[in-house]
Amino acid sequence: MVSKSGIDMIGYAAACMTTVSFLPQLIRVVKLRSARDISLGMFLIFTAGTVFWLIYGLLVHSLPVSIANGLTLVLSASILFCKLRFDSHATEELEKIV
Numbered sequence: 159m160v161s162k163s164g165i166d167m168i169g170y171a172a173a174c175m176t177t178v179s180f181l182p183q184l185i186r187v188v189k190l191r192s193a194r195d196i197s198l199g200m201f202l203i204f205t206a207g208t209v210f211w212l213i214y215g216l217l218v219h220s221l222p223v224s225i226a227n228g229l230t231l232v233l234s235a236s237i238l239f240c241k242l243r244f245d246s247h248a249t250e251e252l253e254k255i256v
Contacts, residue, residue, distance in 0.1 A: 166221070166222060169220070169222030169223065169226075170222050170225075172222070172226075173222045173223070173225060173226030174226075176226065176230065177226050177229045177230045177233065180230060180233035180234060180237065181233065183196075183237060184233055184236055184237050184240075187237055187240045187241075187244070188240065191244050192244055192245070193237065193240050193241035193244050193245050194244075194245055194247075196237065196241050196245075198238075198241055198242075198245075201234060201237060201238045201241060202238065204234055205231065205234045205235055205238055208227050208230050208231045208234055209231060211223065211227040211230075212224060212227035212228055212231055215227055
């Protein structure tokens with residue numbers, strides 16, 4: 159049987175890896191000042207999903223889920239912002255959706 163702290167450590171490790179995985183993409187987008195190859199639809203859906211995971215983590219009082227999704231939200235929203243700022247086609251796509 160795994161202790162509560164052992165389970166939390168697994169959660170923190172997973173949270174760290176999945177959150178940090180967005181850094182290379184964000185660095186690349188900022189460095190190249192281009193987000194052309196990033197799917198607007200995917201990042202809109204992903205960012206919305208991350209908001210729901212954050213709310214879920216807060217409601218169930220799960221610190222690993224809350225921290226990971228709070229940080230992931232910042233990173234994915236940053237990539238989404240860059241997509242809209244650097245890619246004129248993305249802005250046109252978004253206007254069609256809204």
